[in-house]
Amino acid sequence: MLKFDHVSKRYSDGGDALRDVSFHLKKGEIAFLTGHSGAGKSTLLKLVAIMELCNQGHILLDGQNLSKVKKKYIPFVRRDLGLIFQDNKLLNDRTVFDNVALPLIVSGYRIQEVSRRVRAVLDKVGLSGKEKKFPLALSGGEQQRVGIARAFVNKPKLILADEPTGNLDPELSKEIMGVFEQFQKVGVSVLIASHDENLVSKIGHRVLTLDHGQLVTS
Amino acid sequence: MKRTAAKSQNNNQFYGQVRAYFHIHAHALFSSLGRLVKTPFTSIMTISVMAIAMTLAASFYLFVDNMEKLTGNLESTNQISLYLKPDVSDKESKGLANEIRKNSSIKKVDLISKKQAMDEFKTYSGFGDALSILETNPLPIVIQILPKNSLNDVLGIENLMMSFAQYSQIDFVKMDMGWVNRLHSIVQLIKRSVFLLTVLLSVAVIFITGNTIRLELQNRRDEVLIEKLVGATHSFIQRPFLYTGFWLGFISGIMAWLLVTAMALILQNPIERLSLLYKGSFEMSFLSFFDTAILLFIASFLGILGAWGVLGYQIAQIKPK
Numbered sequence: 159m160l161k162f163d164h165v166s167k168r169y170s171d172g173g174d175a176l177r178d179v180s181f182h183l184k185k186g187e188i189a190f191l192t193g194h195s196g197a198g199k200s201t202l203l204k205l206v207a208i209m210e211l212c213n214q215g216h217i218l219l220d221g222q223n224l225s226k227v228k229k230k231y232i233p234f235v236r237r238d239l240g241l242i243f244q245d246n247k248l249l250n251d252r253t254v255f256d257n258v259a260l261p262l263i264v265s266g267y268r269i270q271e272v273s274r275r276v277r278a279v280l281d282k283v284g285l286s287g288k289e290k291k292f293p294l295a296l297s298g299g300e301q302q303r304v305g306i307a308r309a310f311v312n313k314p315k316l317i318l319a320d321e322p323t324g325n326l327d328p329e330l331s332k333e334i335m336g337v338f339e340q341f342q343k344v345g346v347s348v349l350i351a352s353h354d355e356n357l358v359s360k361i362g363h364r365v366l367t368l369d370h371g372q373l374v375t376s
Numbered sequence: 377m378k379r380t381a382a383k384s385q386n387n388n389q390f391y392g393q394v395r396a397y398f399h400i401h402a403h404a405l406f407s408s409l410g411r412l413v414k415t416p417f418t419s420i421m422t423i424s425v426m427a428i429a430m431t432l433a434a435s436f437y438l439f440v441d442n443m444e445k446l447t448g449n450l451e452s453t454n455q456i457s458l459y460l461k462p463d464v465s466d467k468e469s470k471g472l473a474n475e476i477r478k479n480s481s482i483k484k485v486d487l488i489s490k491k492q493a494m495d496e497f498k499t500y501s502g503f504g505d506a507l508s509i510l511e512t513n514p515l516p517i518v519i520q521i522l523p524k525n526s527l528n529d530v531l532g533i534e535n536l537m538m539s540f541a542q543y544s545q546i547d548f549v550k551m552d553m554g555w556v557n558r559l560h561s562i563v564q565l566i567k568r569s570v571f572l573l574t575v576l577l578s579v580a581v582i583f584i585t586g587n588t589i590r591l592e593l594q595n596r597r598d599e600v601l602i603e604k605l606v607g608a609t610h611s612f613i614q615r616p617f618l619y620t621g622f623w624l625g626f627i628s629g630i631m632a633w634l635l636v637t638a639m640a641l642i643l644q645n646p647i648e649r650l651s652l653l654y655k656g657s658f659e660m661s662f663l664s665f666f667d668t669a670i671l672l673f674i675a676s677f678l679g680i681l682g683a684w685g686v687l688g689y690q691i692a693q694i695k696p697k
């Protein structure tokens with residue numbers, strides 16, 4: 159599903175963020191990406207979402223070489239991904255429904271289909287009945303789940319989560335991990351960047367560890 | 377059987393997509409209007425400035441239109457005078473005048489003999505006594521010509537004048553432009569200036585919209601960023617902003633129409649009274665239905681153009697690319 163082949167990334171105004179990283183994430187697999195702060199976790203996820211371009215090596219997403227994707231087609235690659243951010247990146251002037259519906263609207267789904275899918279996914283993350291609320295009226299955990307619902311609503315092949323449990327208490331973290339595992343069961347691959355050693359070690363999924371841009375365990 | 381079922385399902389899907397497409401457009405259209413209403417102060421300021429620029433252009437246009445109508449109503453007094461050589465006899469000049477009368481583009485030919493010219497000169501110049509000292513009459517014979525369609529057909533008049541230059545009896549040809557024609561030329565000049573001015577004002581409107589849209593885009597950076605991350609295409613992202621540009625232009629256009637019409641109504645009475653004083657029957661024209669349609673079309677178009685001009689670059693500036 160996702161393959162890194164000797165990938166290196168250097169920011170124009172900084173040092174090496176990633177050095178010669180290679181790994182392969184299979185379809186329906188969950189993996190954690192850990193490492194100290196500044197190890198390159200966010201950078202790795204950004205490369206997959208084509209938010210940054212790598213300097214060396216190849217990244218293959220479902221067989222497609224990301225460095226060869228034409229600018230015009232980048233949006234269509236992103237439609238196969240579900241992105242989850244530590245700061246959620248929700249639009250606070252739109253309702254929960256509108257936030258979650260955004261990826262579907264962007265892809266041109268019809269209204270009935272949008273409505274049906276949004277309700278289904280909100281139900282899955284335990285937010286049914288909160289469609290009409292605004293993000294700021296929700297708790298931190300609920301907001302995070304809105305972000306997850308939005309990442310999943312388009313039925314992506316791969317979910318990329320950057321510190322999805324960053325500022326949540328352990329109870330909520332576990333709950334959110336449960337949601338990811340549900341998605342895994344329907345064949346979605348999940349890559350979760352987290353420096354939360356506790357969470358990572360307890361659950362027993364595959365762990366990729368970055369140290370100063372180099373992959374030390376995979 | 378199976379095939380038709382599949383086909384009808386395809387059709388359904390197709391219509392569903394079309395409906396979704398229209399839904400997106402309708403949504404963008406009205407939500408961008410809603411956004412303008414939400415920030416009334418900024419919107420009113422922007423729209424007013426744009427409307428004033430459009431009012432200037434439209435009212436100049438209306439002014440020129442009325443001037444043209446006015447000068448078109450008045451009869452031309454363009455004349456061509458043919459000054460004959462001193463040795464041409466009266467008889468010869470009569471023959472020449474008759475020949476010229478045959479020209480179909482000429483309305484009227486007057487022959488002024490040496491004697492007539494002298495009498496006229498004596499009467500009007502005030503040199504009467506001094507002139508009687510002269511032994512011979514120094515004034516030439518003149519043939520005065522009033523061309524047809526003399527008002528609009530400058531080229532025709534020129535051709536006519538050239539053709540006279542061929543006669544050996546004619547010393548020189550002179551055109552006396554009537555004041556109506558002068559006015560007409562001035563109106564043509566104003567018309568051209570108004571066109572240039574309209575171009576300038578249009579550029580101003582484009583820049584105002586562009587800048588407004590740029591600020592709007594900056595206010596909505598987060599939204600654009602998130603839309604990009606969930607796979608929005610450039611045309612999806614720019615669509616609501618193009619509609620904002622459309623509304624800015626369209627509403628300004630309506631406002632400009634109101635202003636121009638109000639101005640015309642205020643001026644209508646005094647102008648028509650003035651025309652009565654000069655025994656004219658001038659009826660002022662307003663922006664016609666067609667003019668209004670053009671005004672609104674251009675206004676909306678300029679709004680969209682201004683928005684489109686900044687969107688390409690500005691959206692690309694918002695990371696990720």
Ligand SMILES: Nc1ncnc2c1ncn2[C@@H]1O[C@H](COP(=O)(O)OP(=O)(O)O)[C@@H](O)[C@H]1O
Pocket residue numbers: 169170171172173174175193194195196197198199200201202
């Ligand atoms: N946009 C950027 N420009 C320059 N350097 C950056 C940028 N983003 C990250 N870096 C650098 O790249 C390295 C990896 O950062 P990051 O991927 O954010 O690490 P992590 O997410 O593991 O904390 C750090 O040294 C960081 O300073």
Ligand SMILES: [Mg+2]
Pocket residue numbers: 199200201320
């Ligand atoms: Mg990070």
